[in-house]
Amino acid sequence: MEQHLWGIPNMDVYLVMGILVFFIILEVVGGYWENTKRSSSDWIQEFGAFLILSLVIKPGIVLAAILLGGQFFPETQYVLGAWSFVALLFVYLLIDDFLQYWYHRAAHEYPFLWKLHRPHHQAEEMGFFVSYRNAALYYLIMPNVWWVGIMTFLGGGLVVAVGLVLKQLIIISSHSTMVYDKYLYRNRWLAPLATVWERIFITPAFHHAHHGKTQLDGISEPNGNFGNMFSLWDQMFGTAHYTREFPTAYGLPNDPKDHWTAAYLYPVVKSDLPHSEISKGYHKQDQRKNEPTTVQLKEGEYYLFCQCGFSQNQPFCDGSHHGTHFKPLRFQARKSGPARLCACKRTGAAPFCDDSHQQ
Numbered sequence: 001m002e003q004h005l006w007g008i009p010n011m012d013v014y015l016v017m018g019i020l021v022f023f024i025i026l027e028v029v030g031g032y033w034e035n036t037k038r039s040s041s042d043w044i045q046e047f048g049a050f051l052i053l054s055l056v057i058k059p060g061i062v063l064a065a066i067l068l069g070g071q072f073f074p075e076t077q078y079v080l081g082a083w084s085f086v087a088l089l090f091v092y093l094l095i096d097d098f099l100q101y102w103y104h105r106a107a108h109e110y111p112f113l114w115k116l117h118r119p120h121h122q123a124e125e126m127g128f129f130v131s132y133r134n135a136a137l138y139y140l141i142m143p144n145v146w147w148v149g150i151m152t153f154l155g156g157g158l159v160v161a162v163g164l165v166l167k168q169l170i171i172i173s174s175h176s177t178m179v180y181d182k183y184l185y186r187n188r189w190l191a192p193l194a195t196v197w198e199r200i201f202i203t204p205a206f207h208h209a210h211h212g213k214t215q216l217d218g219i220s221e222p223n224g225n226f227g228n229m230f231s232l233w234d235q236m237f238g239t240a241h242y243t244r245e246f247p248t249a250y251g252l253p254n255d256p257k258d259h260w261t262a263a264y265l266y267p268v269v270k271s272d273l274p275h276s277e278i279s280k281g282y283h284k285q286d287q288r289k290n291e292p293t294t295v296q297l298k299e300g301e302y303y304l305f306c307q308c309g310f311s312q313n314q315p316f317c318d319g320s321h322h323g324t325h326f327k328p329l330r331f332q333a334r335k336s337g338p339a340r341l342c343a344c345k346r347t348g349a350a351p352f353c354d355d356s357h358q359q
């Protein structure tokens with residue numbers, strides 16, 4: 001039995017389209033689309049990926065889940081139909097977002113998933129269409145897209161429709177250049193509301209920090225802020241980073257600018273740029289050494305110390321840690337002059353050498 005929002009077929013789709021149009025208007029009025037430096041490759045990846053996700057991948061997965069469910073678990077179809085709408089919506093959204101938090105986090109910590117998610121972080125400008133910029137395979141194996149299909153099969157179609165609209169509202173607004181939350185932070189009457197809001201939901205400041213190019217700015221945290229709708233998971237699992245400020249640069253520090261076909265269709269299509277992570281036969285070279293590297297530091301300056309050992313700019317980070325469990329260490333030099341920084345990455349006094357390499 002198909003269920004419709006307010007009795008109108010496909011109403012959830014119309015609402016999501018309405019949210020998109022709303023943000024298009026805001027960004028156009030805000031002058032963003034006039035001043036954008038996006039290349040045609042960026043537009044293809046963002047708009048094209050949105051169309052394919054919405055018209056092919058998501059409906060295909062929902063249909064597949066319903067057919068598989070009917071084939072193998074026919075007795076469970078519509079089993080949740082008697083649940084209260086509010087309770088089911090709550091459960092649906094929490095499970096959906098929990099799955100997506102861990103999938104997104106894994107996409108930053110495991111090399112294969114990182115290569116599928118990397119196009120999302122190659123965007124050098126924010127904008128709501130960035131939300132959909134990932135390789136096709138990233139969405140095909142995304143657990144919470146399958147969760148949408150499972151819930152629909154179990155009788156939660158209406159809950160899925162409402163949940164989709166609510167979630168898209170948060171996700172699209174957190175990627176948009178129209179950053180509503182900065183008005184909340186500045187207004188002393190609204191600031192308490194902002195504190196409660198950002199502890200529950202993902203705000204633009206929270207998510208923009210995730211897209212920042214480098215932690216050197218003290219705002220960006222590409223190795224944290226993984227949440228999509230709720231910020232609860234980041235707080236629970238120690239990956240939340242709140243500054244209420246916005247990075248000045250977005251993207252990847254070592255972006256080789258792959259052709260969009262490789263970015264979107266990896267691993268079927270690989271990049272023809274030999275230094276690209278998604279080129280054939282590419283693997284990261286271990287750059288660790290058994291002796292410290294002496295560098296000149298300048299008092300008061302911030303540096304990013306490489307902890308993964310893959311940076312080609314040792315002992316500093318060049319972004320090669322993406323797709324691993326490591327992240328760089330940001331530190332401020334206390335005095336000017338030479339310093340022995342660890343190159344074996346076994347020091348207990350990072351970033352400085354403690355002679356662990358001799359053990």
Ligand code: FES
Pocket residue numbers: 305306307308309310311316317318319320321322326327328329
């Ligand atoms: S390159 Fe960033 S931590 Fe190694």
